[in-house]
Amino acid sequence: MLDNQKKLLEIKGLKKHFSVGGGLFNKPSLVQAVNGIDFDMYHGETLGLVGESGCGKSTAGRTILQLYKPTAGEILYDGVDIAKLSREEMVAYRKKMQIIFQDPYSSLNPRLTVGSIISEPLSIHHPEMSKQDRIDFSKELLMKVNLDPSFVNRYPHEFSGGQRQRIGIARALAVDPEFIVCDEPISALDVSVQAQVVTLMEDLQAKMNLTYLFIAHDLSMVRHISNRVAVMYLGKIVELADRDEIYEHPLHPYTKALLKAIPVPDPVYAESHPIQPLEGEVPSPINPPKGCYFSPRCPYAKPICLEEAPVYEEKAPNHFCACHFV
């Protein structure tokens, strides 16, 4: 189904390393947050990006938006490598790509009114627009995200987490983007509010033909919203497939372990099927293991896994995986 759709984004060999520490006399160490990821995104789809905390999924999202300068790799947006653009050339693409944040508290400037926050994108990209038009536009946007238009003159602290998140969404929509990185947009919200926000995001996607990169660690929510799902581990994508395929026929041992860890809301079932957590800890991204990054924790690891990194390739139609034994 996705084959005949147009590619919006092609990520090729994307890497982002941060240097930390270091001073006059000691060398800084390198955190390999994103360590070579490849995937495509199609117009109008939602790609879920899941993984443990610290596996580099947020860094990946932000690097794609050029909020971090990539260490290596290409980010083709409609065929143009935006990683090579200058800051000035990038401004045009900023209108097409936006981000929604995890923390609805730190993502809104407490000193600005909601109207100023939402109309900021307009004052940057359309300085010729009159103030009145901007306010009217902000009101329209507030209605789009199911908020009262009279909120334009209020300050962020007067709102609840869910309302703030919707203000953040309104700000992202102000430039009429095509592509939105949703950086764990619901994980800081109450469960009842999560459903509202996700429904809103789905409605907006349908109305405005948006493409989402949906970063999360809540696997059931990802299954609900995504068309395809990518699983990240220690800066690399280990598996990527259509939603139902990956949830029903996971190939990679890590994906299998993740899926087994989803809590089931049924006490009787939960009692008879205790969750088997993965052994061990995520290795440090400063000094990742040789060979397959998952090998130290993998129950099926063989000698080759400790020596040689597996190739990330298409194991079944539209089902990519990086494992020696799949």
Next chain:
Amino acid sequence: MNETVTDVQDISLAAEGIGVQLRSNAKITWEKFLQHKLAVISSLFLILLVALCFLAPLIAPYEFDAIDLMNIRKAPSLAHLLGTDALGRDLLTRLLYGGRISITIGLTAALLGTVVGTMIGSIAGYFGHWVDNLLMRLTDLAYSIPTLPLIIVISSYTDTQALGIVLIIGLFSWMQTARVVRGAILSVKENEYVTAARALGAKDRLIIIRHVLPNISNSIIVGATLGVGNAIITESSLSFLGLGVSPPTPTWGNMLMDSQATMSSQPWLTIFPGMAILLTVLCVNFIGDGLQDALDPTI
């Protein structure tokens, strides 16, 4: 959306629109400031004080350098409301004249120090990396220079008028502000609204002015209010060393210094200039308090 955007071409209209918004924001702040009683009283008092000082030639009962050797070190009386000094000069008159210089130096030197410190601190904190290193080492360097000897050297080469003293004090008092501002910015710039602004394509200057500085205004205001007191005191030290404003022109600082020897026998010579400095600094602090509250939308 694109249609509405291309429709609007009237730039003068846009400029007018921005003006309206600025006024309304300022109006909210102003209304909140007026609710802060202490700050309003302090402002009125300070305005009165400034007015009296600058109108000194019109309202002062005597000349500031009118020596009256028959009436030296007289206690406050009807003829001399605040008494007279060692040369029989009227203290009230000298206090009014002295306020002109002391208040001017206090406010302008503190303003200069705050502006320079905020600029250096925000550039260092926001851009980080080598810019931060360079500017902060420069700050350390400026800190490590003993200010007083340097000021002595500089002022011995220059004609120390009030303006010169403002520049000297202002340019040697920015380091504290720079460090505090840098530290505050390091934490504020991690907020996601800063990332959001970058994702929208905002320029660094806009991000600093619109998103970062308003959120650290508290530290800046505290620094500035402390700076006013410091500047007045520094001016008095300079006067004491004969490097400040030279006699017979009075300043609160040099009046305070002159009265040191007679503090126990003629306390009014110390108390009144001291009170003048105290009240001014206190007023500035209260105004700063009111400003902080007025600028904070959550209060």
